[in-house]
Amino acid sequence: MGHATSQRIETLPAPLQGIVQTIFDWIPLGILVVLWEFASGTFVAESILPPPTIVLSRIVELIVTGDVFSHLFISLFRITVGLGLSILVGVLLGIGMARSKPVENFFDIFLSMTYPIPKTALVPLAILWLGVGTETAILIVFLACLLPVVLNAYNAANDVNQSLVWAAQMMGTSERAMLFKVVFPATIPEIMTGIRQAVPIAFVALVSAELIASNQGMGYLILTSGQIGNYPRMFANIVIISAVAFVAVRGFEEARNRVLVWT
Amino acid sequence: MDVNADATDGFDTSRLVDIGKSIYSLVIVLVLWELVGQLELIHYYFLPPLSDIILRFIELTLSGQMLENAFLTLYRALVGLAIASVFGVIVGVLSARNDFVDWFFDPIIKIGYPVPIISLIPVFMLWFGIGDISKIIMVAVGTFWPVAVNARDSTQQVQTNLLWAAQMMGTSDRRLLRRVVLPAALPGIITGFQIAMPLSLIITFVFEMVAGGGGLGALEIQGVRSFQSAQVYAAIIAVMFIGIGLDRGLRFIRSRLLHWT
Numbered sequence: 309m310g311h312a313t314s315q316r317i318e319t320l321p322a323p324l325q326g327i328v329q330t331i332f333d334w335i336p337l338g339i340l341v342v343l344w345e346f347a348s349g350t351f352v353a354e355s356i357l358p359p360p361t362i363v364l365s366r367i368v369e370l371i372v373t374g375d376v377f378s379h380l381f382i383s384l385f386r387i388t389v390g391l392g393l394s395i396l397v398g399v400l401l402g403i404g405m406a407r408s409k410p411v412e413n414f415f416d417i418f419l420s421m422t423y424p425i426p427k428t429a430l431v432p433l434a435i436l437w438l439g440v441g442t443e444t445a446i447l448i449v450f451l452a453c454l455l456p457v458v459l460n461a462y463n464a465a466n467d468v469n470q471s472l473v474w475a476a477q478m479m480g481t482s483e484r485a486m487l488f489k490v491v492f493p494a495t496i497p498e499i500m501t502g503i504r505q506a507v508p509i510a511f512v513a514l515v516s517a518e519l520i521a522s523n524q525g526m527g528y529l530i531l532t533s534g535q536i537g538n539y540p541r542m543f544a545n546i547v548i549i550s551a552v553a554f555v556a557v558r559g560f561e562e563a564r565n566r567v568l569v570w571t
Numbered sequence: 572m573d574v575n576a577d578a579t580d581g582f583d584t585s586r587l588v589d590i591g592k593s594i595y596s597l598v599i600v601l602v603l604w605e606l607v608g609q610l611e612l613i614h615y616y617f618l619p620p621l622s623d624i625i626l627r628f629i630e631l632t633l634s635g636q637m638l639e640n641a642f643l644t645l646y647r648a649l650v651g652l653a654i655a656s657v658f659g660v661i662v663g664v665l666s667a668r669n670d671f672v673d674w675f676f677d678p679i680i681k682i683g684y685p686v687p688i689i690s691l692i693p694v695f696m697l698w699f700g701i702g703d704i705s706k707i708i709m710v711a712v713g714t715f716w717p718v719a720v721n722a723r724d725s726t727q728q729v730q731t732n733l734l735w736a737a738q739m740m741g742t743s744d745r746r747l748l749r750r751v752v753l754p755a756a757l758p759g760i761i762t763g764f765q766i767a768m769p770l771s772l773i774i775t776f777v778f779e780m781v782a783g784g785g786g787l788g789a790l791e792i793q794g795v796r797s798f799q800s801a802q803v804y805a806a807i808i809a810v811m812f813i814g815i816g817l818d819r820g821l822r823f824i825r826s827r828l829l830h831w832t
Contacts, residue, residue, distance in 0.1 A: 337678040356697060414596040421597070424814030425807070426772040428689075431780065432791040432803050437617055511687040516777045519692060520792070527690065531781070534693030542693055550686040557685055 358540040366544035376529075376548060383514060383525040383549070386442055390449025391503075391510045398454050399499055402461025403491060419458065427452035428516040435521045445517040445525065452513035453506035460502030464495035500564045507560055511553040619801045628805040636790070641809055644779065644786040647703060648771040651710025655767065659715050660760060663722025664752070673723075680720060688713035688770075689777055701782035706775060713774045714767035721766065725759020726752060761825050768817055776810070787813075 320328060341360050348359040358366075370376040405412040430451060434444040468491050476490045518527025526549045533542035601621055607613055608620025631637040665672040692709065699705035729752055737751045779788030787806050794802030 333674070334678050336675045337682060340679070413592045417594055417597045418600075421811065421815075424769070424818040425811050426769050426776060426814060428773045429776045429788065429791065429807060429810040431777075432795045433807060435795050436800050436803060508685060508687070512689050512773065515687045515689045516773070519689065519777060520780045530690055531693050534697060539697065542697075546686075546690050546694070549690055553687050554682075554685045 355537075355539060358543055362540050363543045363547065366540045367547060370541070370544055370548070376545070379525050379529045380548070380552070382442070383518065383527070384552075386445040386517075386525065387449055387510050387514045390446040390514070391453050391506060393446070394450045394453035394457055394506065395499075395503060397450075398457025398502070399461045399495075401454075402458040402499075403465045403487070403495065405458075406462050406465030407487070407491065419455065423455060427513060431517055431520050434517070440521045440523065442522075442524075444521045445514060448517040449510050449513045452509050456505040456509065457499065457502040460498045460505070461495055464498030465491055468494045497568055500568065504557075504560060504564065507557050508553065511549070511556070515549065616798065616800050619804065624801050624804040624808070627801040628808055631802070631805055637805070637809055640785055640787050640790045640806075641813060643703075643784075644772070644775050644788065645813065647706040647778075647786065648710055648775040651707045651774075652714050652764075652767060652771040654707070654711040655714040655718055655771075656764060658711075659718025659763065659767075660722045662715075663719040663724075663760075663763075664726050664748075664756065666719070666723045667726035667756075668748070668752070676719075680716065680723075684716040684720060688716075688774065692774075692778055692781055695778075696782055701784055703784070705782075706778045706784075709778055710771045710774045714771050717766040717770065718760075718763040721763025722756065722760045725756040725762075728759070729755040758829055761821070761828065765821050765825070768821055769814070772810075772814065772817075 344357070345359045345361060348354050348357045401411075401415060405415055427448060431444070431448055434447045438444045438447060472490055472494065473486065476486055481489065514525075515527040515530075518525040519531050522528045526545060530542055530545045530549070533539070533545060604618070605621045608615070608618055608623070628637070662672070662676055666676050667673070688709075691712070695705050695709045699708055733751055733755060734747065737747055742750070775786065776788035776791075779786035780792045783789050783792075787810055791803050791806045794800065794806065
C-alpha cells in the first residue's frame, strides 16, 4: 500500500508531494476521530464520551478565558524544578561515581536498591514529609527522573575514551581541568539521552503526584472535573497536558540535535 | 581439598572486603535511622525507628494483610501487562511486516505513546468503575505502547540477509515468521517487556491510591490518612521487594530465552 501510493504521489508537482503524503499518513487518526464523533451519542452516551467537537470547543474556551493557565503554569513550574534538580544532582552523582571509587562505593547500594521501586509508590511518603502541594510534586518528579540521568552520566563517564584522558594528562592537564574540559564534554551526548528518557517519566510522575496529593495543577484539574461530572472539561484537560508533554519531548529532541552538532 | 584451602580463604576474604565496601554506607544509614528514631530527633510521625517499621511489616505479614494487598497489586499489574504483551507484540510485528498495518497504527502510536497515561485514570473510573477490571484495562492500555514500539522496531531491524537466506531455501511465510523473524526480534521484544513492567506497577499503585479497592497503593494511602506512618514505610518495603523480584525475574527469563545471544 505504501509503495503504490508513494509512486502515485511522485507524479504530483513537488510542493504538493509533502502535503499529500502528510495527509495520507494521518488518515487513520482522522478515521478514529470521525468514529469517535459518530459513536458519541449513538452507541455510547454523550455524557460518558463527549464528542471531539465539544472537547475541542472546551479546549478553545479554556485557553481563551485563561482558566487553564493558572493550573498549567503551576504544573510546568513543578516539572521544571523537579527535572532541573534531578539533572543537576544526577550529573554530579553520575560523574562522581564514575571518577571516584569511594563515591561509587557509598552510593551504589542505594541506587541498586531504589532502582526497581516505582517512584510513584513514594507519593504517600512524600505526603508524610511535605504535606499536600508543590513540594511533594517536585520531590516525586525529582526522584523519578534522577535514576535515568545518573545511569547515563555514570556509563558515559566510565566509557570516556581513555586516549583523550591520556592525551590531556600528557599535556599536563590538572585533575580539575580534566573533569571540566575532557570528561564532562565527552559525557554530554549520553546525559542528553538520559534527560530524553526522563522527560516523559517526569510527566507521569507529575500527574501522579497531582492526582493524589495536590489541590492545584493539571492532574488535580482532571480529577476534580471528573468528580463533579464535567466530563468535557476532563477530556479537554487531558488533551492539553498530553499536547504539552508531546511538545516537550519533541522540543527537547530538536534542541538536542542543535546542541550536539559535533556528534 | 586441603591444598586449595589457603587459596579459597584468600579469595573469600577479598570478596568479603568487597561486600563490606559496597554495603557499609547502607549499614551507616540504617543505624543512623534507628538512632534518630529512638532519640526522637525527628518526630515519630515523619520517621519512625527502623525497628518499629520492621515490626509493623512482620505484623502485617502475619495477619495476612500484606500478602493479600500485595497479591491484589501483582494480579492487576501482571494480568494487564500480559494482555498488553499479546496485543503489543501482534501489532508491533505486523506493523513491521505489513505496510497496511503500519500505515494504520503509525499515527496512532505517534499520538498515543507520549500521552501521560496516568492522566487517563479519571476516564477509566468513569468508563469501567473502580474495580479490578478497570485497573487491569488501564494497565493494559498503558503498557501496550512500549511493548508495541519495541516489537515493531526490533522486527524491522531483523537482517534482510537472514530473511533472504531462509526464503531462498524455500521457507514458507508462516515458518519464516516463527523460525526466523520472531527469534531474531526476541531480544528487542523482551526489552519492551522490561520497560513496560515498572510502568504496569506505576499505573496500578496510582490507580489504587486514587480509587482504593485494596492493594499496596491503597494500604499506603490508608496509612497516611490514619496517621500510621509505620504502615506507609512497611508497605514501601513490600513494594521494594516486589520491584526487585519482578526485575530479577524478567532478567532471569531473558537470560534463559536468549542464552544463544
